[in-house]
Amino acid sequence: MPPIDRYAIESGCSDEELLAVTRVYARDVVSEHDLTVSVGDLEWRLSTRAKRRAGMVRYRDGEPRSIVLARRQFENRGWNALAATIRHELVHAHLLNERGDPSHGDAFARLAAELETHVRCERFVDPRWWVRCVDCGDRLARYRRSKLVERPEEYRCGNCGGRFRVVRNE
Structure with a gap:
């Protein structure tokens, strides 16, 4: 290298x-x-x-x-x-x-x-929102306003089926 x-x-x-x-x-x-x-x-x-x-x-x-x-x-x-x-x-x-x-x-x-490189890159910009599962704690980064960000109650966690809560990243 x-x-x-x-x-x-x-x-x-x-x-x-x-x-x-x-x-x-x-x-x-x-x-x-x-x-x-x-x-x-x-x-x-x-x-x-x-x-x-x-x-x-x-x-x-x-x-x-x-x-x-x-x-x-x-x-x-x-x-x-x-x-x-x-x-x-x-x-x-x-x-x-x-x-x-x-x-x-x-x-x-x-x-x-x-080549001593990554398969997936590390996050280099903080997301505007974190969508968190209330049950298992899984979290998803969101950079733009989306249906999930606007209406999290209509979606369920893919890991456990739990409900989501949206937290604006300050």
């Missing part, structure tokens, strides 16, 4: 600077792990709106076209978290090229472990 600190960049950087470092880091990861991803052929973008998804590969006809990364993850969790997401998305792109498989299945989990 290329030393992550070599690529570290401050959160006050411009989008262009961040994307430039992202591409260099991605190219080095691809080279070191012999991934079938052409970093230069991909469009690299930042999302300023993403709150739940740290990154994603956009693809068409089984071929990766672009990688979108959440700027907010970088601002809230730093370079190391974003670097892990870059590796995660490179695993997706590689498996799309090799198997046409965009899932988080067994092949993904094995390669993610090899």
